[in-house]
């Protein structure tokens with residue numbers, strides 16, 4: 295039978311509700327769209343290296359480069375011009391500056407501090423978020439201090455407080471502890487307030503899961519090859535959702551202004567739970583491995599990479615975030631502004 299001969303079934307049970315009416319035309323879809331993504335929703339992570347006019351590619355992160363401070367300033371200008379509200383800075387610390395105490399983390403002249411000062415000076419209209427954890431500075435690749443194979447909690451918090459203060463003095467607007475030690479948010483808040491940095495906000499990596507999706511980031515900051523073992527004694531078990539909620543609740547109680555779920559795409563259920571349960575601004579990090587999957591699948595012709603970029607970012611907003619940390623930020627903002 296030809297398709298044109300198919301009988302028209304009785305659809306009267308639908309009543310007036312033919313759902314497809316709302317999808318018939320572009321203008322109608324525009325009119326009824328529930329979720330809108332704007333450049334203001336996008337936070338751009340930048341990797342910083344030593345040197346002048348230096349850019350190095352990252353094998354596992356196609357399209358992302360580590361930038362020397364002067365080029366990071368240029369990137370900041372481009373981001374601000376597209377309406378990106380803030381950058382998240384991550385240093386690739388030279389080998390000879392790393393030690394097991396992670397003391398480079400609070401060196402007032404470290405890469406992060408120099409990038410903060412240079413960008414603040416040249417592009418004061420963009421917000422600067424700094425990561426507080428030791429893996430970008432220590433010789434172990436762990437986020438905390440290591441003794442006899444154990445990750446020390448309170449000793450690590452003490453170092454992180456020093457790092458956070460140094461970052462605030464260098465011009466950080468938002469301190470983002472990503473280490474998952476207990477009590478870090480309260481300790482950092484107290485120290486910031488005591489030094490007159492009550493205007494500096496805290497974005498806590500609250501529900502941060504032990505994830506293989508961080509692989510390319512570890513190449514980018516140079517911690518991956520150092521890391522022995524894993525981070526499962528402090529980052530969350532990816533089988534757990536209630537425990538993630540307790541972490542977020544505790545960080546808010548300790549004084550976090552904003553909280554984050556990380557990674558993003560496999561954890562949108564956690565995002566939605568947080569959105570429903572808490573009333574502080576909520577962010578998610580579309581991490582390096584998620585970006586790499588989309589980029590590499592796009593390059594292989596398996597999916598439309600640009601389409602996947604936008605679909606994934608809108609998905610975050612639909613789940614309830616106020617913003618996304620994403621390596622796509624500049625690219626996506628340009629598409630949105632076009």
Ligand code: PBG
Nearest residue numbers: 427429472507508511581582583
């Ligand atoms: C660590 C930190 C990590 C990321 C952000 N901060 C890596 C880790 O916990 O191992 C990952 C971000 C990404 O994968 O894009 N302090």
